[in-house]
Amino acid sequence: MPLNERDRIEILMMIGVGDRMRTQQEVCRLFHEVHPDREPVSQSTVSRIERKYRELGHVRDAPRQGRPKINENVQQDVILSALENPHCTVRQVSRDLNIGKSSVSNIFKKVKYHPYRVRLIHELAEDDFDRRTEFCEYMMDHNNQNNGFIANILFSDEATFFLNGHVNRQNTRYWSQENPHWMQEYHTQHPQKPVLRCVIRLAEIGVIKRSYSSFNTSRSTLRRYGAWKLLGRISIGFEH
Incomplete structure (x- = not known):
């Protein structure tokens, strides 16, 4: 199971500071005791989290490359536009919501909306x-x-x-x-x-x-x- 930012911060706190620092093996054991229902973390995971904090000062995920995914709120707005006005065009929805026409088309395709002719x-x-x-x-x-x-x-x-x-x-x-x-x-x-x-x-x-x-x-x-x-x-x- 992937670790979120809160899990990584918890692992940093388990590592400790100064003369109260735990070894990577001890951190793995402690994390498993606190979360027995979750998959145990490995020592390499603890080492990677600690190194990232020392180099960057945080344990957040790095920004993803490529085009961002469609926001759920934006997807709902597009669907609502089609429900309120079934005769709307992709260009019109794109202009009203200030998003790309390709994004509007992808959302319609994702929710299986089809442009039927009269x-x-x-x-x-x-x-x-x-x-x-x-x-x-x-x-x-x-x-x-x-x-x-x-x-x-x-x-x-x-x-x-x-x-x-x-x-x-x-x-x-x-x-x-x-x-x-x-x-x-x-x-x-x-x-x-x-x-x-x-x-x-x-x-x-x-x-x-x-x-x-x-x-x-x-x-x-x-x-x-x-x-x-x-x-x-x-x-x-x-x-x-």
């Missing part, structure tokens, strides 16, 4: 559920009547770039030890957004259409908000 779902009206059923029945009937019906359908997808502070999944997090299944509804029609649609027919990429909502969008605006990065290397053709 799941955006389309807002559904009351009659949307009936329309789904009608669409499924329509598709099944026409496919039974014409086997090539599906091949003539144009399948499309779209990417929306909001310019007015709408929720961005890439920048929105929820710190938690368990998945909160965080979802948020959003309107399908919303002002201030360019929408890019990609049309696919028979596994071939068609024309990407540009649509507007309450404002005019230029190519420079799309570049500014990273539209080209999301589109990847697809060959783009615009259609007004």
Whole structure:
């Protein structure tokens, strides 16, 4: 069992001073008598403690090399910050508590906190559920009547770039030890957004259409908000 500073001071007192000094063997025996439930100290340990006191004037541990360990109080402050505001960022906690971002990340990792993303779902009206059923029945009937019906359908997808502070999944997090299944509804029609649609027919990429909502969008605006990065290397053709 390692000796703390108080144990070392006690050993120094057992050594004594002047003509009342004990030998190292006597000190080991006395320490074991006082603390019978602890592991006996060796003569080399007593000698090392005595030499350190004569050279340095104290028996404290020397400062450790390298980066200091994370303080328990700091760790609790970081956890409390996540509990009070699960949407906080590592940068924000680092700035508020005046500690490094790497320390904040290490604490979150240590306590098994994970930054979950929000799941955006389309807002559904009351009659949307009936329309789904009608669409499924329509598709099944026409496919039974014409086997090539599906091949003539144009399948499309779209990417929306909001310019007015709408929720961005890439920048929105929820710190938690368990998945909160965080979802948020959003309107399908919303002002201030360019929408890019990609049309696919028979596994071939068609024309990407540009649509507007309450404002005019230029190519420079799309570049500014990273539209080209999301589109990847697809060959783009615009259609007004």
